[in-house]
Amino acid sequence: MPEVRIKEIDEHEIDTILAEDIDFEGVLNFKKPLMIKGKFKGEIKSSSALYVGEKAYVEAHIEANVISSKGRIKGDIVAHSRLELYSTAHVDGDVTCPDFVMESGCKFNGFCNMGGGPKDQKQKPEGNPA
Secondary structure (H helix, E strand, C coil): CCCCCCCCCCHHHCCEEECCCCEEEEEEEECCCEEECCEEEEEEEECCEEEECCCCEEEEEEEEEEEEECCEEECCEEEEEEEEECCCCEEECCEECCCEEECCCCEEECCEECCCCCCCCCCCCCCCCC
């Protein structure tokens, strides 16, 4: 089986970075890519990408287009396009996403919903089978 590879993040392409010495609590709403390297507690909502650095600790409900983590996340995650967990990532929470990539060595404790469940399946008509 081929090894999973996730494209490395170029920090120069990210508009906003919350540095290692940041300890922030509240609600984050943003429209351009953001990286967290420090501590954050609260709620995150974005139509863009969220990157969580290797030494970061995030305790939040997270909803974003793409979520890529090398650090620790505690809380439920909704990724509208893709969730990426590097080998150093640790997630404690439920995940909803259509595309989920995990490198060997990451830790994930929770439930994962990628669609295709009973709500997404067509109901079979009742009555006599033909």
